[in-house]
Amino acid sequence: MRIDIITVLPELLESPLSHSIMKRAQAKGMLEVHVHPLRAYSSLKHNQVDDYQFGGGAGMVMMLEPIVNAIESLQAKVKYDEIIYLTPDGETLNQQMANQLSLKGNLLMLCGHYKGIDQRIRDHFITKEISIGDYVLSGGELGAAVLVDAIGRLLPGVLNDETSALFDSFQDNLLAPPVYTRPVEFRGWKVPDVLLSGDHKKIEEWRHQQAVERTQARRPDLL
Numbered sequence: 001m002r003i004d005i006i007t008v009l010p011e012l013l014e015s016p017l018s019h020s021i022m023k024r025a026q027a028k029g030m031l032e033v034h035v036h037p038l039r040a041y042s043s044l045k046h047n048q049v050d051d052y053q054f055g056g057g058a059g060m061v062m063m064l065e066p067i068v069n070a071i072e073s074l075q076a077k078v079k080y081d082e083i084i085y086l087t088p089d090g091e092t093l094n095q096q097m098a099n100q101l102s103l104k105g106n107l108l109m110l111c112g113h114y115k116g117i118d119q120r121i122r123d124h125f126i127t128k129e130i131s132i133g134d135y136v137l138s139g140g141e142l143g144a145a146v147l148v149d150a151i152g153r154l155l156p157g158v159l160n161d162e163t164s165a166l167f168d169s170f171q172d173n174l175l176a177p178p179v180y181t182r183p184v185e186f187r188g189w190k191v192p193d194v195l196l197s198g199d200h201k202k203i204e205e206w207r208h209q210q211a212v213e214r215t216q217a218r219r220p221d222l223l
């Protein structure tokens with residue numbers, strides 16, 4: 001999969017996408033991420049990309065032209081399955097959306113800033129608008145990083161058996177059960193006996209029961 005990201009703050013995306021599982025996904029050739037600085041597509045003085053909004057009101061709006069230049073020059077090279085705009089008024093990201101997007105070939109992501117982007121970009125280029133939650137970030141970059149991570153780890157061959165996405169919270173509408181590792185006892189706090197029993201059927205039943213209880217207590221809306 002190839003993901004292109006258009007942003008005014010490319011530095012913000014470098015680090016989150018170059019470690020751990022995202023690094024592995026790219027090293028294995030399963031994922032290719034390209035970050036494009038929007039200012040490079042501005043033909044105005046000082047590489048301006050924002051302007052005052054028509055009708056008045058506080059806050060700048062990202063201009064049409066640099067974004068259109070960026071999108072169209074990328075489209076000349078890559079055929080995108082979705083052009084995604086990260087915005088707090090988009091559809092809220094969930095595991096099912098991440099699953100669906102992980103099946104696509106090429107994605108283009110556009111990070112908003114200030115008061116957002118000129119509506120005409122949304123009307124004529126954007127195919128999907130995604131929010132990562134009901135709170136406002138100072139820009140779409142961290143949202144894009146979250147989205148790339150959620151998608152990237154689902155690509156075939158990225159996770160090994162140990163980190164398999166099949167057992168994640170949300171994959172079957174249940175939160176994940178508690179997990180333990182050595183030592184068996186610390187300050188009198190013990191690992192549940194069943195996990196040391198070697199009885200795999202019992203362990204699976206216990207895990208399922210714990211997942212159900214945890215989901216009932218914390219996220220009854222998922223059941």
Ligand code: ADE
Nearest residue numbers: 086087088131132137143
């Ligand atoms: N940009 C600002 N807030 C955002 C959010 N919650 N999700 C995605 N992009 C955003």
